Amino acid sequence: MTELPNSTDRKMGLVIDLDTCVGCHACVISCKGWNTENYGAPLSDQNAYGADPSGTFLNRVHSYEVQPPEGHAQLVHFPKSCLHCEDAPCVTVCPTGASYKRVEDGIVLVNESNCIGCGLCAWSCPYGARELDLAEGVMKKCTLCVDRIYNENLPEVDRVPSCVRTCPAGARHFGDLGDPDSDVSKLVAERGGMDLMPEMGTKPVNKYLPPRPKDQIDDQIDILAPLLAPVAEEPKGFLGWLDKALDKLPGHSEGGSN
Amino acid sequence: MHPAPSVIIFTTLSGLGFGLLTFLGLGKPEVTGWVAFVFYAIAFGFAVGGLLASTFHLGRPERAWRAFSQWKTSWLSREGICAVAALVVMGLFAFGAVFLDTHWWALGWIGAALSLATVFTTSMIYTQLKTIPRWNMSLTPVMFLSFSLAGGSLLAGAEALAPWLLAIAGAVQLAYWAKGDQAFATSGTDMGTATGLGDRGTVRAFEPPHTGSNYLLREFVHVVGRKHAQKLRVIAFALGFALPLICLILPVEGLMLKHLLAGIAVLLHIAGVATSRWLFFAQAEHVVGLYYGKR
Amino acid sequence: MAHTQPQLDTSPPVSEEIRQTTCYMCACRCGINVHMKTDDTGKKRVAYIEGNRDHPVNKGVLCAKGSAGIMQHNAPSRLRAPMKRVGPRGSGKFEEISWDEALDIAAGWLEPIRKDNPEKLAFFTGRDQSQSFTSFWAQNFGTCNYAAHGGFCSVNMATAGIYTMGGAFWEFGQPDWDHTKLFMLFGVAEDHDSNPIKMGIGKIKARGARVIGVNPIRSGYNAVADDWVGITPGTDGLFILSLVHVLMKAGKIDLEYLSQFTNAPVLVNQDPDSPDYGLFLRDDHGAPLVINRKTGQLAPFDMHGVRPDLGGSFTMGDITHVSVFQLMAQRYLSDDYAPEAVAERCGIPAKRIRSIAAELARVAFDEAFEIEREWTDFRGETHKTMKGRPVAMHSMRGVSAHANGFQTCRALHVLQILLGTVEAPGGFRFKPPYPKPVTAHPAPHCRVTPNKPLDGPHLGFVHGPEHLALKTDGSPARIDKAFTWENPMSSHGLMHMVISNAHAGDPYKIDTLFMYMANMSWNSSMNTRGVMEMLTDTDENGDYVIPRIIYSDAYSSEMVAYADLILPDTTYLERHDCISLLDRPICEADGAADAIRWPVVEPDRDVRGFQTVLVQLANKMKLPGFTNEDGTAKWQDYADYIVNHERKPGIGPLAGFRGEDGSKVGRGEVNPEQLNKYIENGGFFIEHIPEEAQYFKPWNMAYQDWAVNLGLYDSPQPYLFQLYVEPLRKFQLAAEGHGERQPPEHLRARIKETMDPLPIWYETDQHGNDGYTVNALTQRPMAMYHSWGTQNAWLRQIHGRNPLYVPTKLMRENGLSDGDWARVSSPHGEITVPVMEMAALNENTVWTWNAIGKRKGAWALEENAPEATKGFLLNHLIHELLPPKGDGMRWANSDPITGQAAWFDLKVKIEKAAAPDDMQESQPAVPAQDSPVGTGPKELKWKVGK
Ligand SMILES: Nc1nc2c(c(=O)[nH]1)N[C@H]1C(S)=C(S)[C@@H](COP(=O)(O)OP(=O)(O)OC[C@H]3O[C@@H](n4cnc5c(=O)[nH]c(N)nc54)[C@H](O)[C@@H]3O)O[C@H]1N2
Numbered sequence A: 001m002t003e004l005p006n007s008t009d010r011k012m013g014l015v016i017d018l019d020t021c022v023g024c025h026a027c028v029i030s031c032k033g034w035n036t037e038n039y040g041a042p043l044s045d046q047n048a049y050g051a052d053p054s055g056t057f058l059n060r061v062h063s064y065e066v067q068p069p070e071g072h073a074q075l076v077h078f079p080k081s082c083l084h085c086e087d088a089p090c091v092t093v094c095p096t097g098a099s100y101k102r103v104e105d106g107i108v109l110v111n112e113s114n115c116i117g118c119g120l121c122a123w124s125c126p127y128g129a130r131e132l133d134l135a136e137g138v139m140k141k142c143t144l145c146v147d148r149i150y151n152e153n154l155p156e157v158d159r160v161p162s163c164v165r166t167c168p169a170g171a172r173h174f175g176d177l178g179d180p181d182s183d184v185s186k187l188v189a190e191r192g193g194m195d196l197m198p199e200m201g202t203k204p205v206n207k208y209l210p211p212r213p214k215d216q217i218d219d220q221i222d223i224l225a226p227l228l229a230p231v232a233e234e235p236k237g238f239l240g241w242l243d244k245a246l247d248k249l250p251g252h253s254e255g256g257s258n
Numbered sequence B: 001m002h003p004a005p006s007v008i009i010f011t012t013l014s015g016l017g018f019g020l021l022t023f024l025g026l027g028k029p030e031v032t033g034w035v036a037f038v039f040y041a042i043a044f045g046f047a048v049g050g051l052l053a054s055t056f057h058l059g060r061p062e063r064a065w066r067a068f069s070q071w072k073t074s075w076l077s078r079e080g081i082c083a084v085a086a087l088v089v090m091g092l093f094a095f096g097a098v099f100l101d102t103h104w105w106a107l108g109w110i111g112a113a114l115s116l117a118t119v120f121t122t123s124m125i126y127t128q129l130k131t132i133p134r135w136n137m138s139l140t141p142v143m144f145l146s147f148s149l150a151g152g153s154l155l156a157g158a159e160a161l162a163p164w165l166l167a168i169a170g171a172v173q174l175a176y177w178a179k180g181d182q183a184f185a186t187s188g189t190d191m192g193t194a195t196g197l198g199d200r201g202t203v204r205a206f207e208p209p210h211t212g213s214n215y216l217l218r219e220f221v222h223v224v225g226r227k228h229a230q231k232l233r234v235i236a237f238a239l240g241f242a243l244p245l246i247c248l249i250l251p252v253e254g255l256m257l258k259h260l261l262a263g264i265a266v267l268l269h270i271a272g273v274a275t276s277r278w279l280f281f282a283q284a285e286h287v288v289g290l291y292y293g294k295r
Numbered sequence C: 001m002a003h004t005q006p007q008l009d010t011s012p013p014v015s016e017e018i019r020q021t022t023c024y025m026c027a028c029r030c031g032i033n034v035h036m037k038t039d040d041t042g043k044k045r046v047a048y049i050e051g052n053r054d055h056p057v058n059k060g061v062l063c064a065k066g067s068a069g070i071m072q073h074n075a076p077s078r079l080r081a082p083m084k085r086v087g088p089r090g091s092g093k094f095e096e097i098s099w100d101e102a103l104d105i106a107a108g109w110l111e112p113i114r115k116d117n118p119e120k121l122a123f124f125t126g127r128d129q130s131q132s133f134t135s136f137w138a139q140n141f142g143t144c145n146y147a148a149h150g151g152f153c154s155v156n157m158a159t160a161g162i163y164t165m166g167g168a169f170w171e172f173g174q175p176d177w178d179h180t181k182l183f184m185l186f187g188v189a190e191d192h193d194s195n196p197i198k199m200g201i202g203k204i205k206a207r208g209a210r211v212i213g214v215n216p217i218r219s220g221y222n223a224v225a226d227d228w229v230g231i232t233p234g235t236d237g238l239f240i241l242s243l244v245h246v247l248m249k250a251g252k253i254d255l256e257y258l259s260q261f262t263n264a265p266v267l268v269n270q271d272p273d274s275p276d277y278g279l280f281l282r283d284d285h286g287a288p289l290v291i292n293r294k295t296g297q298l299a300p301f302d303m304h305g306v307r308p309d310l311g312g313s314f315t316m317g318d319i320t321h322v323s324v325f326q327l328m329a330q331r332y333l334s335d336d337y338a339p340e341a342v343a344e345r346c347g348i349p350a351k352r353i354r355s356i357a358a359e360l361a362r363v364a365f366d367e368a369f370e371i372e373r374e375w376t377d378f379r380g381e382t383h384k385t386m387k388g389r390p391v392a393m394h395s396m397r398g399v400s401a402h403a404n405g406f407q408t409c410r411a412l413h414v415l416q417i418l419l420g421t422v423e424a425p426g427g428f429r430f431k432p433p434y435p436k437p438v439t440a441h442p443a444p445h446c447r448v449t450p451n452k453p454l455d456g457p458h459l460g461f462v463h464g465p466e467h468l469a470l471k472t473d474g475s476p477a478r479i480d481k482a483f484t485w486e487n488p489m490s491s492h493g494l495m496h497m498v499i500s501n502a503h504a505g506d507p508y509k510i511d512t513l514f515m516y517m518a519n520m521s522w523n524s525s526m527n528t529r530g531v532m533e534m535l536t537d538t539d540e541n542g543d544y545v546i547p548r549i550i551y552s553d554a555y556s557s558e559m560v561a562y563a564d565l566i567l568p569d570t571t572y573l574e575r576h577d578c579i580s581l582l583d584r585p586i587c588e589a590d591g592a593a594d595a596i597r598w599p600v601v602e603p604d605r606d607v608r609g610f611q612t613v614l615v616q617l618a619n620k621m622k623l624p625g626f627t628n629e630d631g632t633a634k635w636q637d638y639a640d641y642i643v644n645h646e647r648k649p650g651i652g653p654l655a656g657f658r659g660e661d662g663s664k665v666g667r668g669e670v671n672p673e674q675l676n677k678y679i680e681n682g683g684f685f686i687e688h689i690p691e692e693a694q695y696f697k698p699w700n701m702a703y704q705d706w707a708v709n710l711g712l713y714d715s716p717q718p719y720l721f722q723l724y725v726e727p728l729r730k731f732q733l734a735a736e737g738h739g740e741r742q743p744p745e746h747l748r749a750r751i752k753e754t755m756d757p758l759p760i761w762y763e764t765d766q767h768g769n770d771g772y773t774v775n776a777l778t779q780r781p782m783a784m785y786h787s788w789g790t791q792n793a794w795l796r797q798i799h800g801r802n803p804l805y806v807p808t809k810l811m812r813e814n815g816l817s818d819g820d821w822a823r824v825s826s827p828h829g830e831i832t833v834p835v836m837e838m839a840a841l842n843e844n845t846v847w848t849w850n851a852i853g854k855r856k857g858a859w860a861l862e863e864n865a866p867e868a869t870k871g872f873l874l875n876h877l878i879h880e881l882l883p884p885k886g887d888g889m890r891w892a893n894s895d896p897i898t899g900q901a902a903w904f905d906l907k908v909k910i911e912k913a914a915a916p917d918d919m920q921e922s923q924p925a926v927p928a929q930d931s932p933v934g935t936g937p938k939e940l941k942w943k944v945g946k
């Protein structure tokens, strides 16, 4: 099981739009709620009401400040969960076979009943996508909501990950990134979707859509300036213009029959 | 990385234990009976004790047996298998030496090879991790092996070899530190690649995803002050290699004194290697720290 | 070898049952699916909460707070039973008592007040959603001292909107997300429409529309904005009027819209000596007059076929009248508003102001579009299409919570109206029951008669000095001094002044302070330290200066410690609630909607829904509106009230499923099965607006008729947008010496200056701010709701402490680096707090997250919780009064027009504080309160099912 499949039938994953994510943490808590109640052991919390609260989460939202060479600093909200890598080092390092990548959809999972909680898989993951649950002593990670996406007890529209269903801004997209015709693949192609730490050679399935260019409005003034040409220099002239402009309004030139 | 006592004890002791087993398997010293018993007790004590210590690191130690199954891909699995194989083979070899006064040399050589292989597989658990540039170097296995052989030779009382092996291990240690200090910077991974935002400008972590703590921060983000680390390196080097070497080459008279000095050398060496291992973990920076704006 | 992997059940059962109700982790009121499972004791419990896809507000999505509802509902901080205070106020020492005893105590205090002087009860509620009910209770009790939280929240928005355009931002309208191409957001971090705004931004960004964020801080929505305008706090008015200047000058305004739908053509008296100076010329019926371009004659604005002249003028006798639009041209074409003239004060380069104006013009006019829908306006004119102007704007407290916020918000509405975007496709749209002209709202009432109900609703809209809530001697009638010369248009009251005024006995002393769902000793008060002292202060006899405090909370908050009697509420999953069209509804621009909450689980503690407790108290006191003629009670509990109360015949709290068989909408007889119908329908009800009525609603007769049918009003109420607000002018006139009711001398100048009928910008009162030059703001974190979020084990891991974010320049200047501590002081106080650098921030502004800091002992947290040791409140630095001016007056830190609390006018200075070792805790550190509920468990492993 620890061997990666040579290829997977599909490459299910997430596409996260950094241009739209407002950093609301909805996906974080929705994920916590679903996965506490569902797949495997609950996501526990230690010192829940005390000095140093800490708990297991499968999805976290960071934020970064980017200072371009010129112009204002920008802020980017940055959700991060397991990227379901094609060359997932977390799988091959696992001594027990608890970590595996599914052949049918490429989802990387932990079989909790085999996991010894050695932590090595988390050590090998560049993205911090795995957290060892302190109460249960086993490794937890994003399941891509494998217990939702095929779940026949859910209406068809709801067979998407919990974080995707809940994201208010619609910044999270789910689909088959192995199929070039899927909506997610098209989005990635259109928007230049990128990999995190490509140099690690993990070949992440999840992609990130980069923020669009910002603060461009000043540069447009040259094109837009004619729009602002004054209609008259004097306030009096302004009223003269007003008179003429009103006359030109449609529907007003002939009598009051309409 | 969090310098967990369990892994420090494990790698330090098992390195020494398997190092000694290697020498014993090769017949250095060629001992039998009670003397052999003492040697093997020390070797097995270290090796098994180290392995046991490592299970404290596990969330589910009662399932540790499952770790033998994935030898095809997992260095941790391979290490487990090598360790058990080395212990079994060397156990048989020891049985012969202690109780039957015989040496089954074929077993000894195989055992020695397995012991070294165990140390090697241990080192590969760390070396394989691209996520930790300081470990992801060919010098890492060299370091583990050289330490193990140096410590083994010290314990084995291999007077002739030990000073050389200590000197080599010491040199490897210096090289490892020198190279390791560059590793993160030259790995090509930084906040820019971690976030994919690097080509837009300078990336800086702003609000963390949680003000509370979590597993990742506890496990991967450990900051050692530069000065503190420098001090510890001097201590590790002195205790682990320089002082033991001096103990060994001091021209002293008398067997008692010699043995006493050898004993002191062993203790110094263990303390030094443990310190070095503490630094090995504590100074290892996992790339995940970048996401938190930390290294 | 074939790849092997574990067999997995990918179709596990999700839950046993879904109960649909309304979220109340914040005031946005999304629909939720509460998944229920049976636990190992056989009890049905909440297992998972997700958004309701059919719900008009959230359409399935749910925010972090909403998803964390399960942790709130089960929080260890929940109060367990009624309590009476046994230690000194503020100590948190209580004894649990029975409900019978609690109601006896409360009635024992209230009954004599009602008999003798009902105004001695001050009843103020927080962000509950039952204000139509709580005000009904207060009115029947007879006190004039009632309001909810709006005065400290965003009354500037509400009043500026309603006086100007008969509807407001806040949650009363929304951008036309489906059509807008340029969205400008002023001063919003999160807002009440939490999920809808996120959905909207996501939607328009997917379409490639442009988002411009005007905010000193570039986080959240402003981080995803395409363009960021890092404005200097408090100067939006100037920036907006500069946009107005540029657009008017270029003629990029919608003349047709202005002439038809606004009072721009209405004629204004220009004779400085006339008592009507600045008032409208009206006909005998009171209709404002315009010049009809077709005839050149005077005509009432609403005459059939009239073509109002924007440039009209008219001389009657020797009094000249000119159109509002001419007055606007005179004012805004002035170079005072040129981008170059305002750039420095606003912190925005002139070029950027021009670029934005140009882009507004381009999108509004070059990207105008038409929807093929015929509609008929109130003058009988039929329009073949609906003309779209795809520019939408939204704003909230960043504009509102300044003492010039009313006029700034007015300016913003005027900008929108000049572009012709309000109620046009692609622009800003109202949600029912809005639009509604300001004249259709009640005026405030304050006449108190012992043993009798109040003479009418407490809150409303004044149209001139005659509506002020003054006693016969001219002194304020209300404890919060709402509707007085200090803040004439304070339509939501001034909750932030109640404790301070009651303590000062100014305008008079009260007997009982009754509060509900507002943490008034902590994060919702200004001058937190001072308020705690006022609440515990004693007189010369050793009695508390505020004699009695009754409080209803559901959780062990800071305020609980200051009450004498605690009436513990249920959680939102345990009670009936009604989100009513009479109150703060959940409508969409395309439909009228309301909703309920119902007990999806029964409380496991001795707690009662507060509204039910009010019914029980009313019944005990036999309050008039609650009692039948035969002396029996009309309603047993809140659910009973929701279903059976009728405001007017056929109109009740809920609009859906009325009539005996539940088939009537809006108007209809009481339906005993109404609540069950709501539950069957997912907890809500929506009635869609017909297509031809969906835009131009204030003037669209199809909409007007639809609204009348639904019971939103009794007859069509078309009206003009009030670019020029005449009631403001009436206050100015009084200040100029006209009329019988005259302001006190010390307020005359301020009224003349600030209550301008056309939007102006003025700098807020900087008296006492010398040396304090840095703006200090707060923002709401999206994953926290005020103080409630902290008790939530999941959310507090995200925001467990709050640094002060400091711009790079100030970090450098003060030698600060991340994690250092700084002393931050205002003219009023000092705090010492940890700092963090932020580059994407106005270079003269610091900020922090709102309401993260907690008092030790509150919220069932351990005393060393980071919220109490590292977290802090900016409120310690903000006073409810301005620094004394030596004239003996108490000048409120509020907008002089509306009384809106000016939270964001705060100016501070900042300096590096002692090394972190000496400073382990944010200062001031308030001593701990006892926790009546203990502290929460160490570890959580939440799982209901197996
Ligand atoms: N510095 C600064 N201060 C501010 C602001 C700011 O921007 N900056 N904003 C101001 C604004 S706009 C507002 S609205 C206020 C908000 O401030 P508050 O109105 O005080 O809001 P909360 O902290 O949510 O406190 C409400 C109380 O309601 C209780 N509660 C929660 N749920 C229930 C329930 O179901 N039933 C009952 N009975 N009680 C319940 C909570 O336990 C809490 O004690 O803060 C104001 N304070």
Ligand SMILES: Nc1nc2c(c(=O)[nH]1)N[C@H]1C(S)=C(S)[C@@H](COP(=O)(O)OP(=O)(O)OC[C@H]3O[C@@H](n4cnc5c(=O)[nH]c(N)nc54)[C@H](O)[C@@H]3O)O[C@H]1N2
Binding pocket: C026, C027, C127, C153, C154, C186, C187, C188, C189, C190, C191, C192, C193, C194, C214, C215, C216, C217, C231, C232, C233, C234, C235, C236, C395, C396, C397, C398, C399, C402, C777, C778, C779, C780, C781, C782, C783, C784, C785, C786, C904
């Ligand atoms: N998650 C969550 N949602 C909430 C609440 C909550 O506590 N948590 N509270 C609810 C309540 S009661 C309210 S009133 C609403 C308020 O919702 P918002 O109006 O979003 O209120 P704030 O979070 O106070 O944000 C005010 C914004 O105005 C900016 N600002 C301050 N001064 C100026 C200025 O002069 N000009 C401009 N342009 N911007 C300025 C600040 O930087 C900040 O971004 O949110 C409601 N929704």
Ligand code: SF4
Binding pocket: A081, A082, A083, A084, A085, A088, A089, A090, A091, A108, A124, A125, A126, A127, A128, A129, A130, A141, A202
């Ligand atoms: S993101 Fe990490 S845990 Fe997920 S597949 Fe890749 S390496 Fe493994």
Ligand code: SF4
Binding pocket: A093, A094, A095, A096, A097, A098, A099, A110, A114, A115, A116, A117, A118, A119, A120, A121, A122, A138, A139
């Ligand atoms: S923690 Fe569990 S899943 Fe991860 S490597 Fe160890 S055994 Fe495998």
Ligand code: SF4
Binding pocket: A030, A031, A032, A034, A035, A058, A059, A081, A082, A141, A142, A143, A144, A145, A161, A162, A163, A164
């Ligand atoms: S896919 Fe499911 S498990 Fe993964 S982050 Fe989203 S909600 Fe969590």
Ligand code: SF4
Binding pocket: A020, A021, A022, A023, A024, A025, A026, A027, A028, A061, A077, A079, A166, A167, A168, A169, A170, A171, A172
């Ligand atoms: S829910 Fe969506 S918008 Fe919110 S943090 Fe997650 S990805 Fe971003």
Ligand code: SF4
Binding pocket: C023, C024, C025, C026, C027, C028, C029, C030, C058, C061, C062, C063, C064, C065, C066, C067, C194, C195
């Ligand atoms: S915005 Fe969030 S907390 Fe507020 S009602 Fe909606 S889901 Fe609940």
Ligand SMILES: [Mo]
Binding pocket: C152, C153, C154
């Ligand atoms: Mo508010």
